[in-house]
Amino acid sequence: MIVGIDLGTTNSAVAVWRDGQSHLIPNALGEYLTPSAVSIVDGDTILVGAAAKERQSTHPRDTATVFKRYIGTSQTTRLGRMEFGAEDLSALILRSLKDDAEAFLGEPVTGAVITVPAYFNDRQRKATRRAGELAGLKVERLINEPTAAALAFGVHERAEREPFLVFDLGGGTFDVSIVEMFDGIVEVRASAGNNRLGGEDFNDCLIDLARRRIDPDGCLDGADPIALRELLRVSAERARRELSDRDNAVFSLTHDDTVFSATIGSAEFESHAETLMAQLRDPVLRSLRDSGIASEALSEIVLVGGATRMPIVRRAITRMFGRFPNASVHPDHAVALGAAVQAGLLARDAALDEIRLTDICPFTLGVDQAERDMRGNLRYGLFSPIIERNSPIPISRVNYYCTIGDGQSAIQFGIYQGEARDVSANVKLGELKIPVPPRPAGQISVECRFSYDSSGLLEVDVLVPATGLKRNLVIIDDADAMTPDEVERRRESLAALKFHPREDARNAALLARAKRCYEGFIGENRERVGQWITTFEAALDSQDDRLIRDAQAELARVLDALEGERFL
Structure with a gap:
């Protein structure tokens, strides 16, 4: 059985494709959303989901949330006496969702389609795959979150659509995708995003606005900073949700038997969040530019992600496009439902025979090169794109390079992902070296071909026409790659933790x-x-x-x- 999983920053969900449609799967509490929270009790007992979330403010040193933002990095979180990486914590969430699905479906769940932000880089995607493996899942496919939302929206309607824009603002990430549907094809035209912008940032904005009001005398300055931070986050989340329905909200917390509170108005919150609101605009403009589609040509602006419930966000979108957005899909459920559609496509469900999905490469892929400046000096470490961002996949592209020094005996390619001119600001994926016959500079050229598919596999082929010599590299992040034995050891380590029944x-x-x-x-x-x-x-x-x-x-x-x- 293959399921679709929305591994979210704030909440996660799992769904299955059955009887011609997607169905959300409830967790052990009967709820469709499982908080992406992990807490440790008595040193070795793990709580996941709502039980862990409830301990966030009372046991902040033993509880982790928002760890999705650090997946693919070396940052660790200490809970009690134990250290966890973001992928370990994500694996615990995924394992909980897997258990819920098996209990609900009455059969083993072996595979999953897992969603990721469209702007996740190669390292973050590989870390998400490892988290799935640690949870005992075969990750059949990673699918971009706005693409999944578009599937849920499009398949539900089952009609041809002019290009529409999916505006996905979740708890920790922001993605924009422009999608078109025709002849049963769901085609992603362009994606852009910001992996450091989401509802949590608006919570921080509320905290900054309220902190001076609730504590003008600095009575909280001596509090445990970690415990205080979590108290403020819980209060901010409550106030932000309250502002989604009302013009005013009370920001309140209790510390040392003292109540600290202040009333926050929607208008002043919007004014204080101007910097965040401005950050919503750039990915929208980039996706429109890359797709070559004018905003007037968009048929719909579809809202996805819990943070799009905020009136200040909806007003900003209305002003940006000069029309009201479409809120017909459930903002918290659409991504999981779309992931289940992709699972159905992979399982070749008969109800989806007429539907085909085409996606894009979210980042530019290329190599490092050297160029001569106006004075004839060589500048090294410059990025040379081969596959541009938002190119439809699968795709294969080739560029040609030549030697830069007399008698040069080899060419070494560093392979990068990103958009910056200097490769030092991009993500290095690997490197490949090929011998060339020593000749005067510029006389030997090589052909460098990149091939990229929908599973995220990048294959690099380099050919020296003068000698016929070839080199091939399938990109593997050696710094992070795990052998099957290592995967099993880490899985056993996580499984050894005690769980409540x-x-x-x-x-x-x-x-x-x-x-x-x-x-x-x-x-x-x-x-x-x-x-x-x-x-x-x-x-x-x-x-x-x-x-x-x-x-x-x-x-x-x-x-x-x-x-x-x-x-x-």
Whole structure:
């Protein structure tokens, strides 16, 4: 069984293609969205999802969120006594989704289509693949998030469409894709994005706006910075969501039995977020330029990603395009649903026989070269593009290069991905060296061919016409590559961590939420929550299903009454 997975910065989801359509799969709590959060309890017990998210503000040193932003880097996160890389934490999320899918479907899940931001580079994509392998999944395909959203949107409509733009602003990344549908072909014309822009940045903006108001005397300056940061993030998330429905929101937190609060208006939030709003414009303009499509020719502006719920974002989009965007697809579900469509395509489901997807290469691929300046001096380390960004894939392109020195006996190509003129600012993917006969400079030329396919495989072929010598390289990131034995060792290491039984997931999440509320309230409310925690823990210790069920319902009712709407 192959499923589609949206591995998100804030929330993740899994879906399956069945009976001619995509279906979201609920997790153990009966919810379609699983928070991308991991927490460690008692040194070696792992909580994933809602239970971990509830511990974010109460146990910040033992809880990790937003780690997707660091996937493909060497940055690690310490939880308790253990160190985790971003791909290890992502693997725990993916394994949880895999378990949920198997429990729901009643059969093993062996493969997955996993979504990635369109602007993820080669290193980030390979790290995502490794995370899937560590979770026990065969990653059948990585698909760009806006492409997946376009599949969910287009397949649902089943009609030819003029070019439309998918505006995908999630918790941690921002992507734009221009897509066209005709004769059963879903064609991506161009993509652009920003891997460091999302709802979390708007949360930071709210924190910056509110911090001076809630604490003008600097009473919070002596607080544990990590614990305070998480308290502020939880408060900002709640206030930002509240501003999606109202003109004003209360930014409030409790620290050392003191309540710090301030009212934030939508207009002042929008004004304070002007810098972030400006960053939304550049990827839109780049995608329009690269596709050669004018904004007036777009039939729809389709919104995807939870952060597009913000009125300030929707107003900015309306001003940008001079019309209202299309919000007909569920912003949090579209990407997972589209990934399931791709899974159905890979499984050759009969209902998808008439649909074909063509994607693009999101980054420019090329080699380093040397050029002579106006004074005749050689400048090294300059980027020479071979496959330009937003070229339809699969694709094969060739460039020609010649020797730059008399008697030169070899040419070495550094292979890069990126857009910068200096290769030092791009991502190095590998290198290839080929011998050439020693001749005067410029007399020996070589042919360098790049071939790139939809699975992200880059093949480099270099030919010396003068000798017929050839060299070939299939790009592998040697710094990060894992042998099958290494994959298995890391998988066993993650599997050795103890997990709460699946049937206890709801209880763990509810108890973590109650403990967070106990720290968040004071006075009679705190005392009341404490009493209900004691009652609930006693019911759990009894192992009596009826008592647990009744105590669970009552505790949830008490917390809902205290907190109002629940924000995860």
